[in-house]
Amino acid sequence: MKIALKKLFQQIGLLCDEDIEINGIEFDSRKINEGNLFVAISGHISDGHTFIQAAVDNGAVAIIGEKELKKEVSVPYYQVENSRSLLSKLANAFFQEPQYKHKMIGITGTNGKTTSAYMLHHILTSNGKTASLIGTVGYIINGEQHESSLTTPDAITLQKMIFESKDEYVVMEVSSHGLDQYRVACQMFDYALFTNLTHEHLDYHLDLETYYQSKKKLFNCLKTEGKAIVGTYTHWGERLYRELYNEKIPVFSYGQKKRRENIYLKSYTSTPTATLIVQDHGEEYQIHMKIPGKHNLLNALGSYICARDIGFSPGEVIYALEKFEGAPGRFEQILTPIGSKVIIDYAHTPDGLSHALETATYCINNDLYHIFGFRGNRDRSKRKEMVEISQKYCNHVYLTLDDLNGIEEELMVKELFELSKPYANVTVIKDRSEAIYQAIGLLQNGDGLIITGKGPEKYNEQYTYPTLTDKETVLRFLQESIIYDEKYHNQEQQR
Ligand SMILES: CC(=O)N[C@H]1[C@@H](OP(=O)(O)OP(=O)(O)OC[C@H]2O[C@@H](n3ccc(=O)[nH]c3=O)[C@H](O)[C@@H]2O)O[C@H](CO)[C@@H](O)[C@@H]1O[C@H](C)C(=O)N[C@@H](C)C(=O)N[C@H](CCC(=O)O)C(=O)O
Numbered sequence: 001m002k003i004a005l006k007k008l009f010q011q012i013g014l015l016c017d018e019d020i021e022i023n024g025i026e027f028d029s030r031k032i033n034e035g036n037l038f039v040a041i042s043g044h045i046s047d048g049h050t051f052i053q054a055a056v057d058n059g060a061v062a063i064i065g066e067k068e069l070k071k072e073v074s075v076p077y078y079q080v081e082n083s084r085s086l087l088s089k090l091a092n093a094f095f096q097e098p099q100y101k102h103k104m105i106g107i108t109g110t111n112g113k114t115t116s117a118y119m120l121h122h123i124l125t126s127n128g129k130t131a132s133l134i135g136t137v138g139y140i141i142n143g144e145q146h147e148s149s150l151t152t153p154d155a156i157t158l159q160k161m162i163f164e165s166k167d168e169y170v171v172m173e174v175s176s177h178g179l180d181q182y183r184v185a186c187q188m189f190d191y192a193l194f195t196n197l198t199h200e201h202l203d204y205h206l207d208l209e210t211y212y213q214s215k216k217k218l219f220n221c222l223k224t225e226g227k228a229i230v231g232t233y234t235h236w237g238e239r240l241y242r243e244l245y246n247e248k249i250p251v252f253s254y255g256q257k258k259r260r261e262n263i264y265l266k267s268y269t270s271t272p273t274a275t276l277i278v279q280d281h282g283e284e285y286q287i288h289m290k291i292p293g294k295h296n297l298l299n300a301l302g303s304y305i306c307a308r309d310i311g312f313s314p315g316e317v318i319y320a321l322e323k324f325e326g327a328p329g330r331f332e333q334i335l336t337p338i339g340s341k342v343i344i345d346y347a348h349t350p351d352g353l354s355h356a357l358e359t360a361t362y363c364i365n366n367d368l369y370h371i372f373g374f375r376g377n378r379d380r381s382k383r384k385e386m387v388e389i390s391q392k393y394c395n396h397v398y399l400t401l402d403d404l405n406g407i408e409e410e411l412m413v414k415e416l417f418e419l420s421k422p423y424a425n426v427t428v429i430k431d432r433s434e435a436i437y438q439a440i441g442l443l444q445n446g447d448g449l450i451i452t453g454k455g456p457e458k459y460n461e462q463y464t465y466p467t468l469t470d471k472e473t474v475l476r477f478l479q480e481s482i483i484y485d486e487k488y489h490n491q492e493q494q495r
């Protein structure tokens with residue numbers, strides 16, 4: 001794809017007096033190809049402006065930055081207010097505003113983005129629509145799966161994906177980092193959904209107010225006719241709903257309180273199975289979910305409201321929701337041959353953990369074991385609270401390693417021991433695979449083990465057993481014990 005810089009700039013309200021044609025936009029000097037436009041960004045780790053000469057050497061034909069140039073360069077340099085924000089606009093214009101080819105649904109919130117995105121994707125595809133999915137677990141574009149490195153991809157990758165998607169719908173998770181860094185453009189979404197906001201990412205956003213303001217940016221990215229759907233079951237959601245309502249943005253709320261909408265939650269039961277009773281334009285519907293947990297009822301309610309506003313009938317939405325099996329690594333349950341249960345979940349915030357553990361207590365008859373750890377270099381302030389929650393719900397807690405993210409192992413292990421000190425039921429087993437082996441080995445009929453924090457993600461650390469994910473470790477243990485049991489059984493028979 002090629003475009004005259006003048007034309008591209010014109011589309012986003014910038015002036016350009018050079019006759020230059022560009023064939024792509026890049027913000028990383030190492031990825032520049034001959035004929036690209038380079039956008040220099042002042043980053044969190046390094047400053048893109050220091051790589052301008054490298055970008056020119058690699059073939060950049062024009063540069064955009066937000067700082068004064070220290071040294072002359074041989075290609076035109078355009079100084080702007082904010083390079084990141086401009087990059088987003090440029091990428092959107094370069095890929096011809098691809099959001100208008102699709103119905104776009106953006107989902108933000110501390111917890112429940114992935115689950116809600118999978119639910120909506122499932123409702124759409126179960127009803128004969130094609131839909132792309134962009135989020136933490138992976139990207140599905142035109143029916144093809146791709147690995148994801150970020151929940152919300154960078155501005156260029158994102159616009160390119162939407163441009164290449166031939167799907168009618170695009171359902172995407174929009175992280176607070178993505179919003180803060182302008183990875184999504186203005187006027188992107190037909191629906192913007194907010195699940196909830198609780199303690200998370202304070203290493204990045206520093207305080208909850210700033211975190212909230214980042215999330216709120218999603219609602220500046222609605223198309224002219226776009227609508228907001230806001231979970232009002234956290235007080236931040238209540239506040240967002242009020243603010244959007246006052247700003248005259250069409251907004252639906254969902255939660256346990258009835259408001260002025262035509263669709264609302266009448267009642268629910270989350271034990272032993274999850275059922276919602278929804279009032280929809282005067283009619284009452286029951287939705288029996290396969291996946292447990294009050295949090296998933298709330299995720300289902302948000303998805304229901306969105307799908308109904310898109311135009312699906314109650315029957316179409318309920319049929320799909322009742323068949324929904326869950327998102328990968330979110331409360332995934334594995335039954336063992338002795339009648340115990342292992343659950344794998346992605347909870348990594350105090351609130352997510354409370355929901356996951358409370359749900360686990362409904363699904364387990366006897367003792368509940370819990371294995372989890374903390375990612376290095378991420379919000380340390382939530383750790384104490386998470387241990388407190390865990391030991392409250394569980395009979396036995398094992399603290400173990402998660403991704404170290406460059407933190408020294410010794411430091412993390414020391415912190416785990418500190419965190420475990422006040423509690424008699426909290427033990428440290430640093431090797432994650434070993435912790436899983438030991439805990440499953442202790443399970444009796446009716447007991448359960450919940451392993452949280454990584455969901456389906458691959459281990460970044462090397463552990464004793466050569467497995468790559470929590471699920472693989474669990475299955476390896478079970479496989480080995482079946483082989484062991486068969487051998488033992490055969491030997492007994494021979495005797
Ligand atoms: C802290 C953070 O979010 N950083 C993101 C940000 O990086 P940055 O712009 O600050 O980059 P930087 O490394 O300081 O470099 C500055 C500039 O110099 C350029 N550069 C650098 C080196 C060089 O040789 N040449 C060059 O041009 C870089 O390309 C960049 O443009 O922008 C990059 C491009 O979009 C992201 O890849 C990067 O994500 C990092 C890898 C990351 O781990 N981010 C996580 C925290 C994140 O975003 N997570 C959320 C989900 C969170 C959740 O809910 O769990 C997500 O959406 O995935």
Ligand SMILES: Nc1ncnc2c1ncn2[C@@H]1O[C@H](COP(=O)(O)OP(=O)(O)OP(=O)(O)O)[C@@H](O)[C@H]1O
Nearest residue numbers: 110111112113114115136295330346347352355356
């Ligand atoms: N609505 C909800 N409220 C509270 N906790 C939830 C909710 N939905 C899911 N959870 C919990 O949070 C965990 C993460 O859920 P999910 O992956 O759907 O959220 P997410 O917002 O996509 O998180 P991430 O951005 O980190 O991927 C789940 O495994 C579950 O334990």
